[in-house]
Amino acid sequence: MPFFKSLFILIFIVKAASVSAAFLSPEAKGRWHQLLHFDGTESRADDELFFVHPEGKYNPQLELERFIAIYEGRADQQKKFGRFNLELSCAFPARTQFLIKEGIIRPKSVKCSEWDKWKEEVSPSALMVVFSTAYPNNPGSMFGHTFLRFKKASSDKPLLDYSANYSALTTSDDSGFMYAMKGIFGGYRGYFDLHPHYMLVNDYNHSENRDLIEYHLNLNQSQLDFLFAHLWELYQTSSFDYYFTWENCSYHLAELLNIVLDRPLDLPHRWFYLPVDLIHGLMKREGLVSTITQRASQKRVLRKVDRQSLDGKIHYLNYLKFQKKGKLSEEENKEFIETLRERAKRGESSQPLEFKPFENQPHLAHEAARLALGYSQRREGALRLKYRSGYHEFLSPDQGLESFSQFLFLSPTLSLGKVEGRTKVILDEFSLIEIASLHPVEYFDRQLSWKVGARYERFLDESRCLDCGRFQGEGKMGFSFGDRGVIMSFLLGGVAEISGRFQNSYRLNAAYELLFGASFKTLKLFSSFEGRANIEHFKDDFDHRMNLGLSGFISKNNTVRLEFKKLWAGRNWRASGDELALEWGVAF
Amino acid sequence: MKSKVGLISLFLVFLSFSGQIQAADSSSGCGLGWAVFKKNSLISSALRATTNAMFFNTVAMTFGTSGCARHSIVQNDKKALHFMDANKHQLMTEVAMGGGEYVSGLGTLMGCDETLFAQTLQRNYGEVFTGEKQSARELVNRVQAQVLLNKDLAAGCAIL
Numbered sequence: 001m002p003f004f005k006s007l008f009i010l011i012f013i014v015k016a017a018s019v020s021a022a023f024l025s026p027e028a029k030g031r032w033h034q035l036l037h038f039d040g041t042e043s044r045a046d047d048e049l050f051f052v053h054p055e056g057k058y059n060p061q062l063e064l065e066r067f068i069a070i071y072e073g074r075a076d077q078q079k080k081f082g083r084f085n086l087e088l089s090c091a092f093p094a095r096t097q098f099l100i101k102e103g104i105i106r107p108k109s110v111k112c113s114e115w116d117k118w119k120e121e122v123s124p125s126a127l128m129v130v131f132s133t134a135y136p137n138n139p140g141s142m143f144g145h146t147f148l149r150f151k152k153a154s155s156d157k158p159l160l161d162y163s164a165n166y167s168a169l170t171t172s173d174d175s176g177f178m179y180a181m182k183g184i185f186g187g188y189r190g191y192f193d194l195h196p197h198y199m200l201v202n203d204y205n206h207s208e209n210r211d212l213i214e215y216h217l218n219l220n221q222s223q224l225d226f227l228f229a230h231l232w233e234l235y236q237t238s239s240f241d242y243y244f245t246w247e248n249c250s251y252h253l254a255e256l257l258n259i260v261l262d263r264p265l266d267l268p269h270r271w272f273y274l275p276v277d278l279i280h281g282l283m284k285r286e287g288l289v290s291t292i293t294q295r296a297s298q299k300r301v302l303r304k305v306d307r308q309s310l311d312g313k314i315h316y317l318n319y320l321k322f323q324k325k326g327k328l329s330e331e332e333n334k335e336f337i338e339t340l341r342e343r344a345k346r347g348e349s350s351q352p353l354e355f356k357p358f359e360n361q362p363h364l365a366h367e368a369a370r371l372a373l374g375y376s377q378r379r380e381g382a383l384r385l386k387y388r389s390g391y392h393e394f395l396s397p398d399q400g401l402e403s404f405s406q407f408l409f410l411s412p413t414l415s416l417g418k419v420e421g422r423t424k425v426i427l428d429e430f431s432l433i434e435i436a437s438l439h440p441v442e443y444f445d446r447q448l449s450w451k452v453g454a455r456y457e458r459f460l461d462e463s464r465c466l467d468c469g470r471f472q473g474e475g476k477m478g479f480s481f482g483d484r485g486v487i488m489s490f491l492l493g494g495v496a497e498i499s500g501r502f503q504n505s506y507r508l509n510a511a512y513e514l515l516f517g518a519s520f521k522t523l524k525l526f527s528s529f530e531g532r533a534n535i536e537h538f539k540d541d542f543d544h545r546m547n548l549g550l551s552g553f554i555s556k557n558n559t560v561r562l563e564f565k566k567l568w569a570g571r572n573w574r575a576s577g578d579e580l581a582l583e584w585g586v587a588f
Numbered sequence: 589m590k591s592k593v594g595l596i597s598l599f600l601v602f603l604s605f606s607g608q609i610q611a612a613d614s615s616s617g618c619g620l621g622w623a624v625f626k627k628n629s630l631i632s633s634a635l636r637a638t639t640n641a642m643f644f645n646t647v648a649m650t651f652g653t654s655g656c657a658r659h660s661i662v663q664n665d666k667k668a669l670h671f672m673d674a675n676k677h678q679l680m681t682e683v684a685m686g687g688g689e690y691v692s693g694l695g696t697l698m699g700c701d702e703t704l705f706a707q708t709l710q711r712n713y714g715e716v717f718t719g720e721k722q723s724a725r726e727l728v729n730r731v732q733a734q735v736l737l738n739k740d741l742a743a744g745c746a747i748l
Contacts, residue, residue, distance in 0.1 A: 026701060087737040121661040159693045160671075162661070198674055198693070206678070263646055311685060318681045326677075344713030349686025573667065 005459070013516040024064070034259055035095055035230065036060050038241075044247065044255070046189070049082055052092075056538065064066065064527070068096060071105050082237040086563075090115050092235060094229035094259070115232055122162045122194070124224050126151035128214040128293075129253065130163065131279055131362050132204040134391075134402050142407050142435070143391055144362060145204070146250045147490040149197055149214065150228065164231055166192050168242040173410050186241030190236045192386060205297055206322050213361050214539045215282055223260040226429045230259050246271075250278035261285070265289050269588065270369050273390065276299040279362045294358050302444050304353050310343045311350050316444055328339040365392075365400025366556040367587040374561075374583025378466075382417025384428070386583060394436070394461040394526045395551040395561055403484045404526075406436040406451075426467070430433075438480045438489045438515065449480040449489050451513070459501070460567045462579040470499035476513055489515040495532055507533050509542075524551045544567040557587040641666035668697045673713075680717055683709045700735060701745025708738045 002245040024032055036056070037044040043057045052054075052070055055062035056288045065364070068076040070088050089096040090112035128149045135141040147165040155161065168188040170179070182188050205211045234256070257265040264302060265281035267273065282289050296304075298319040303313040317336040321328055328336060370393070371542050372386040390408035392401050415427040441447070449546035454473045460465055476493030495506040501576070509532040517526040526549045533542035548564045561583050569576040642685060662670045671702045675690050682688035687706035695705035709731065732739065736742050 008636070118661060155696070157693050157696055159689055160696060194661065196670070196674070198671065198690075202674060202678075312686065314681050318677060321677055337720075340680060340717070341714060343684040344686075344710050347686070347710065349710070350688070352688070 008221040015426075022444070024102065024104070027191055028098075028265045029133075029375070030062075031259075032064060033060055034255075034264075035098060035233075036063060037255060038253065044240055045234075045238045046241050047237065047239040050233075052076070052081065052088070062444030067092070068105060071096070071099075072429060073504060076286055082233075086114060086236075087112065092233050094226055097226060097229060100222075112129065114236075116231055119228065122150050122228070124150035124228050125153035125219045125221070127219055127224055127227070129213070129257075129278065129282060130200075130214045130397050131275060131363070133211045133213070133297075134405070135358050136207050137327055141208075142402075142405070143439075144210075144274045146253055147200060148253060148256075150224075154574055159196075159201065159235075161195045161197040162194050163200050164192060164194050164235075165200065166190055166249045169239075170543065183242070183244040186243050186247070188242040188244035189239040190247070190249075191239050191456055192231060192252070192256075194235065201295065205295055209297040209299045209319075210357055211297045211300060211360060213358065214293045214295070215279065215289045215363075216291045217257075217282070218288055218290045219297060227256065227260045228234060231256065246273050248273065248275075254278050254281060261288075268367070268369070270389065273517070274368050274391065276365050276391075280365075280367065283363045291387050292361065292363070293345075294355065294359070294361070296353070296358075298353055299442075300355070300358075300446065301353060303442070304355065307443065310346070312340060313339050314343060319444060319534065357397075360400060360402060360482040362400050364556070366397055368397070370585045370587045372561070372583040374585075376417070376579060376581040378579050378581075379415065379417030379419065379426075384413060384415050384581065384583065386413045387411055387555040388431075388585075390434075393551045394517065395559075395563075397524065397551075397553050397556050397559070398484065399556060402437070403482075403519055404436075404438040404487045404517050406434055408434040426458075427456070427459045427469075438487055438517070440480045440482045440487060446479075448477050449491065450477045451491055451493075459499075460565060460578045460579060461543070461569060463569065464501050466577075468501050469501065470497050470501070472497050474511070476511065480515075482517075485519055487515070487517045489513075491515070497559070506542070509533055510535050510538075522553045524553070526551075527548070540571065542571070543567060558585075559587075562583050590725045622687070667723055668694060668731075669728050671697055672728050676724065676727065679727075682706075683716065684715055686710045694731070698735065699744075700741060703740045704738070704744075705735070708734055710740050712737075 013409055014022050036050075038060050042056075043050070043060075043227065045057070048057075049065055052064045053059070053066035053486070056066070067088070069076075070079065070479045072295075079088075080086060084091070087110050089108075089110050093112070093115055096105070100107050130147050130149050132145040132147070147163050149158070149161050149163045151158070152161050168183075168187055168190050170182075178187075194217075199456060201212070205212055216478040217252040228342055240252060242248065254265045254267075266278050266284060267279070267281075299314070302312075302319055305315050307313070307316065314336075317328070317339065321330060321336070340465040344352050368389070368391055372384075372388070374384040374386065376382045376384050388411045390406075390411065392405055392407055393397075394404065394406050398404070406430050411434075413428060414425055414427045416425050418424065420427055432454040434455065436449075436451040436453075438449045438451075439445075439447045452475045454471075456471050457473055472494065472495060476491035478489060478491035478493075480487055480489040482488055491514075492512050493510075493511045496509045497506060497509065499507075509529060513528055513530040513534045515526070515528045516526070528547045530542045530546075530548055531542065531546070545565065545567045549561060550563075551559055553559050561581075563583075564578070564579045566572060566578040567576045594698045671694055675693075678688075679694060680688040683706075687710070688704075691706045691709065692702045695702045698705070712734045716727065716734060718730075722730075735745050
């Protein structure tokens, strides 16, 4: 009988201990939720390997209790975890460390050879968030990209460090349409991954010619170790649905960093999250970023070197080799080899190139959404409310961004003014998407400039119904000349317009456009002149329109704009409508 | 999240003209090591879209020859080989120009004095880079041979 009594007491103690152990302080509970990427309803992690309890994705408490039970040998004793089939504490070292620190479980000796090898090889002693600047050739990467570099304790060679990248695992047989659809609806899975840093430098810096800007973070060794332990957990147990505009690379890097910060990085108050938002979040947190370093793309190097010198030729031919994916013509290849041999014979070593801080460092950029209040002389004077979401506008400050580029989406303009004699709120304009890359021709790069867009807007033509709208889609291509400060472009293409006011309800136009821009520190001028001709009534249905814009920058996020539009219709350039508008806007 | 997805569903259709929504990272070589292990075949590049101008030299890297372990780190005995394979063209240009970050990186992986290493390779450029189609293995062998021929350099190199 005493035996059964003792057994009963023992069971009671063990049971009580396990229940009480599963209670965390509110602060610790918050951290546990972070480790599970729990957003209040469910975990953002979408891989069952990330959870030890079948309900773990939705119930952090059950996940905690099961984790403790397994750790203490009271459940799933034979079970292995993660993609490498590891012991619990080897697959989840951050969770284990956290619960030990909270006094909930006791340390025990477990050999984790895979995890130890990872840790030993990377041996992180400092952390940088690396921003890869926009890649204008590809709309999907026009927002830039971010990844992490772990500085190796024993090395002062950044190339030999390791970098962690969060990226979507895609399949090459998806069409462009499928890419877009899967990107929107989370059809791709995103994974954390680790690479020697030189691999990422090759991809972004050399192949895609994107500058790399590094934000060195002030983290102590225990923060770094904990973050790295959690990265290991994510790497070998987890994946996430990948959404291009929210749960993207930068969003998940922010979540990873939040694990070791006192409070989470600020999220912007809007519906999309871009790589630049992560950088703004880091810079806004006092003392978090210690220094900023940079790595020049090959194009930037070519702008710096003397193109007539041997080194200049070598840089150019090396650049060309990357652009042609290794396949230089026989003549180019011969020239490259001879130039290299000649340079080697000369014997001296070239001095490293020095650059001023790049003008496209993302922390200098304005915020990515803008709300503006203005006045237009249309409709006998109308108040105007404009919302712009995206990355950049032609009239926005260029600091921190690719100059004279534009990337807008879902951007409406509302007016309060007279419509058919009555004061009404009317949707004057709605940009579904507007992308433009005006890329100056350089001796090493004769890349095309282009502009595409789809939007709804009201007629400016007084001979038509001013209160009526039309849908418009455009696509143009051409060349630009200039630099970051001044640009001139000439584009050719087509514009399709749909409206009940047109004969057959549509108009298909051939179009040309001249654009001119000048960008200064506190002022920017951008103007365009466009001609359109209906391809079905070429002789008598054409018009010309001019847009003049002047923008003054009170600060990078606080700007005023004056815009003037004028339309001339037909062969005799009949003045058919104009608009003058003034607005003040704040980016957020 | 789902409402946000709905909200943006229309406009991104227009991006499809590009056919190139970026998969954030298109690199190959070491990476997604568990996928290598699981599939027991090629490296991750075979699974990834070549969305952008992928670095041309690394597409040939395969597990076993490039030295990537299943957990994404480069095996110790293959570090110089992997570095050479990934950075052959940068190394060619820097060796000719008498040094730089890549030459210094290779020197470090071989445990050599960086300055002497760069000078030796530059002086013997033609002995190391003999043709267009040299493999990474051949290049590493030729670099090692040059190191061995220079007694001062060889004395301080850890790999030899």
